[in-house]
Amino acid sequence: MQLRLDRRYTREQLAYLANISEKFLYEIEMDKKGFSAITLMNLAKALEVSMDYIMLGKSGRKYDNEIVATLERFKPNTLGAVEKLLEIAYEISMG
Numbered sequence: 001m002q003l004r005l006d007r008r009y010t011r012e013q014l015a016y017l018a019n020i021s022e023k024f025l026y027e028i029e030m031d032k033k034g035f036s037a038i039t040l041m042n043l044a045k046a047l048e049v050s051m052d053y054i055m056l057g058k059s060g061r062k063y064d065n066e067i068v069a070t071l072e073r074f075k076p077n078t079l080g081a082v083e084k085l086l087e088i089a090y091e092i093s094m095g
Helices: 002-006 011-018 022-029 037-047 051-056 064-071 076-093
Strands: none
Touching: 011 022, 011 037, 037 051
């Protein structure tokens, strides 16, 4: 529920994006019902987070959040160039 509120989605909006009913989302948020892996995947996609983040409250890798936060500071039209620079940096580091 906190992630939904952070993203400024109403329960109705998130339920629609995740292809579940609003009632079912409420029951998930209130810990009244569990959910399938498919529902988890749909919620993660709708909220733009990893499934690990929903299940564990953190990303699966140590630096994921920091990397994503840095990338989000770039304008969308420059991300291709940033990716190329990262690939070059990786190649240099591999010798």
